[in-house]
Amino acid sequence: MFKGKNNNSAEFNGGFNLLEAYPVRFCNIIEKVASDGAPETFAFSAPGQNVEHVIVNLCPTEPWSLPNWTILEHKTVVFLDKLKEIRSRYLSHAKFYLAISISEGDRIPVIKEYANRETWLEISVLDAKYPQDEPTMFAKVILGMDIGFGQDTSTQGILILDAQTISAIYESCIMGNNVDARFIAVSGSGLKENEIIHVQLGTTVEKILTDRVREAGKRRVFVNGPLRGREITDFSRKIDWSVNNIVVMEEKDYKILFPMFKSSELTQTTNLLGEKRQCVYCNFCDDICPVELEPALYYHSYRRGEKHRARFYNLERCIECGLCSFICPSKLELLQIIKECKNPDKNS
Amino acid sequence: MKKLLKPFEPILNKSLDGMESFIHSHKKAHFLFGALFGAFDGLLRNPKETTQTQPFLRNNYDVKRFMGAVLVALIFGWVLPATYFFGWQCVVTKLLVSFIIGVFVVDVLWAIIAREDHISEGGFVSCILIPAILPPQSPLWLVGLGAALAILFRNVLGGVGNNLVNPAIMSRLFLTICFPSLLVTGYQTPFVGMPDLHSFRYGLDAVTHATPLAAFKLSGETPSVLSLLLGTTNGSLGETCRLTLILSGLWLIKMKVVNWRIPVSYLGSVFILSVFFTLISGKSAAPPLFQLFSGGLILGAFFMATDPITATYNQTAKWIYGAGCGFITILIRNFTTLPEGVMYSILLMNLLAVPIQSFMVKIKYRT
Numbered sequence: 001m002f003k004g005k006n007n008n009s010a011e012f013n014g015g016f017n018l019l020e021a022y023p024v025r026f027c028n029i030i031e032k033v034a035s036d037g038a039p040e041t042f043a044f045s046a047p048g049q050n051v052e053h054v055i056v057n058l059c060p061t062e063p064w065s066l067p068n069w070t071i072l073e074h075k076t077v078v079f080l081d082k083l084k085e086i087r088s089r090y091l092s093h094a095k096f097y098l099a100i101s102i103s104e105g106d107r108i109p110v111i112k113e114y115a116n117r118e119t120w121l122e123i124s125v126l127d128a129k130y131p132q133d134e135p136t137m138f139a140k141v142i143l144g145m146d147i148g149f150g151q152d153t154s155t156q157g158i159l160i161l162d163a164q165t166i167s168a169i170y171e172s173c174i175m176g177n178n179v180d181a182r183f184i185a186v187s188g189s190g191l192k193e194n195e196i197i198h199v200q201l202g203t204t205v206e207k208i209l210t211d212r213v214r215e216a217g218k219r220r221v222f223v224n225g226p227l228r229g230r231e232i233t234d235f236s237r238k239i240d241w242s243v244n245n246i247v248v249m250e251e252k253d254y255k256i257l258f259p260m261f262k263s264s265e266l267t268q269t270t271n272l273l274g275e276k277r278q279c280v281y282c283n284f285c286d287d288i289c290p291v292e293l294e295p296a297l298y299y300h301s302y303r304r305g306e307k308h309r310a311r312f313y314n315l316e317r318c319i320e321c322g323l324c325s326f327i328c329p330s331k332l333e334l335l336q337i338i339k340e341c342k343n344p345d346k347n348s
Numbered sequence: 349m350k351k352l353l354k355p356f357e358p359i360l361n362k363s364l365d366g367m368e369s370f371i372h373s374h375k376k377a378h379f380l381f382g383a384l385f386g387a388f389d390g391l392l393r394n395p396k397e398t399t400q401t402q403p404f405l406r407n408n409y410d411v412k413r414f415m416g417a418v419l420v421a422l423i424f425g426w427v428l429p430a431t432y433f434f435g436w437q438c439v440v441t442k443l444l445v446s447f448i449i450g451v452f453v454v455d456v457l458w459a460i461i462a463r464e465d466h467i468s469e470g471g472f473v474s475c476i477l478i479p480a481i482l483p484p485q486s487p488l489w490l491v492g493l494g495a496a497l498a499i500l501f502r503n504v505l506g507g508v509g510n511n512l513v514n515p516a517i518m519s520r521l522f523l524t525i526c527f528p529s530l531l532v533t534g535y536q537t538p539f540v541g542m543p544d545l546h547s548f549r550y551g552l553d554a555v556t557h558a559t560p561l562a563a564f565k566l567s568g569e570t571p572s573v574l575s576l577l578l579g580t581t582n583g584s585l586g587e588t589c590r591l592t593l594i595l596s597g598l599w600l601i602k603m604k605v606v607n608w609r610i611p612v613s614y615l616g617s618v619f620i621l622s623v624f625f626t627l628i629s630g631k632s633a634a635p636p637l638f639q640l641f642s643g644g645l646i647l648g649a650f651f652m653a654t655d656p657i658t659a660t661y662n663q664t665a666k667w668i669y670g671a672g673c674g675f676i677t678i679l680i681r682n683f684t685t686l687p688e689g690v691m692y693s694i695l696l697m698n699l700l701a702v703p704i705q706s707f708m709v710k711i712k713y714r715t
Contacts, residue, residue: 257360257393261353270404271398282656283607325406327407328407333401
């Protein structure tokens with residue numbers, strides 16, 4: 001029997017609950033943003049026959065990512081019916097797993113009741129600690145499978161879909177409507193207000209951010225979150241379906257007096273929040289690591305100039321979630337070191 | 349607090365900025381005061397560096413807070429109880445001497461001579477431990493020498509992050525070798541009762557007595573566990589009140605500054621081995637609870653063996669490390685002429701931590 005069922009506790013050690021540490025509240029009025037040119041449309045190609053497991057991700061672990069309520073609203077059952085329709089049309093032989101965050105409260109009994117009636121659907125209630133929604137972690141916690149990081153999950157027979165993609169597949173493929181817009185969460189300390197917007201695909205980032213950012217101070221823009229996402233400096237970049245959220249953080253590249261009394265002013269900015277020091281072997285990095293690695297070993301191999309040695313310590317299992325760099329009190333760039341050790345020839 | 353400081357902020361900020369630019373533009377000033385100013389500035393303001401690589405968000409927890417937590421725990425763990433038991437004059441002067449000589453003289457001079465770019469906050473932790481592991485009546489010059497040696501040892505070995513052995517214990521060993529008579533005498537009897545002005549300043553008037561462990565070696569008598577726990581028996585300045593040491597140690601474990609594996613394995617192995625030896629040799633071996641709560645064991649297990657830099661990094665290896673400390677402590681206490689073995693056990697295991705660490709890594713990753 002499938003072991004993740006009705007399990008209310010997370011099944012991996014480590015991780016970090018970002019939702020509690022950095023609460024982000026969104027304004028619940030959704031504004032529409034139209035692109036200037038002709039919008040691109042959402043396209044879905046039917047998956048091959050080898051898909052055995054479909055994981056529906058209703059478990060966002062980052063506070064700045066798109067919350068479930070924008071898609072589900074109060075119509076959870078309608079959403080599940082859509083899922084059923086998609087399954088019968090494209091993925092009739094696959095087993096569906098619904099990963100839902102434990103904080104969703106009212107929705108869980110509704111979904112559980114639905115899952116009891118349907119044999120193809122299993123529900124896993126998960127603790128929404130980061131990086132639970134990483135494909136590797138989903139496969140490990142829900143399916144008990146070990147898939148490597150960075151691989152295409154569809155080659156292993158696993159398809160991971162989020163709520164928005166499911167409703168887009170339903171709209172475009174089953175209802176035959178044209179889907180050319182998506183919801184995006186826009187948040188961060190550099191904005192006037194945290195918002196959710198409905199953006200036409202192909203809109204530039206610049207257009208979204210004008211009138212939304214605060215005038216004063218420097219800011220930096222990250223697509224898909226500051227932890228796993230990328231920083232963008234070219235604001236003419238267009239929004240495509242892979243953009244889930246945009247985070248604008250204040251730069252704060254100056255000294256602030258008495259930071260101990262002003263922690264709220266400095267959190268969620270790009271400031272390092274501490275001085276760079278040597279490794280003090282505090283074990284924070286291996287306590288927080290979701291895949292049970294010891295990042296300090298890579299740091300010490302790297303510092304001794306033995307990048308190749310780092311690969312002896314299960315380096316390939318690293319899922320690059322960045323929690324080790326996030327937590328390090330000595331502010332070491334552990335993720336950067338791990339990436340360099342993974343490809344010693346490329347960066348040296 | 350925030351409102352109270354608000355009017356001073358612009359003036360302070362401006363003067364700090366002025367000093368910073370002066371120091372950076374004058375080579376000699378930078379050479380002499382760069383590190384000192386950096387340390388002072390670092391206490392008041394956060395650094396201006398920003399994240400350049402992924403992840404772009406960092407946690408609000410730095411080494412300063414890490415060391416600060418240890419300092420707070422030690423203040424509640426030994427400084428406040430010792431002030432009650434031995435008088436503030438004894439405690440405060442020793443702390444002042446230790447901090448001034450250790451951090452403000454030796455570390456600052458080292459930073460100037462060795463051209464370090466910063467002064468480490470770890471020096472405060474070593475210097476608050478120095479008076480704690482010396483007898484209450486030890487002369488002030490001994491405390492100063494201890495602090496100077498501790499910081500010097502640490503810096504010679506490469507500073508915080510590279511030290512092989514706990515600097516405070518290393519300096520205690522040095523003092524034990526050089527001034528043996530000063531370290532076996534001067535164990536003042538703690539003051540008990542309602543403090544008046546005189547006792548709050550001086551404690552009891554210079555009544556010295558052998559420590560419980562030394563007394564046990566001589567005559568085999570043991571004080572009650574309660575008196576050991578509360579700190580009414582004599583011993584080094586910071587080791588007597590075990591109750592507060594345990595409480596603040598538990599707080600550090602909760603704050604994740606101290607790894608729980610080391611105190612658990614250290615105290616656990618001491619307990620199990622002493623039960624074993626009392627079963628074998630009867631009354632000639634010290635009883636288990638007396639072993640646990642006597643000497644510097646609690647201070648050592650919670651605050652010195654757990655120093656993350658000198659302990660092993662691997663979590664499984666920490667069990668071996670802690671158990672090794674307990675084993676050596678019991679061996680020294682039961683089978684040698686020395687009454688106390690905590691210092692030697694932690695020093696020996698500090699040295700063994702490196703091979704244990706590499707051995708465990710070899711086993712874990714099969715390299």
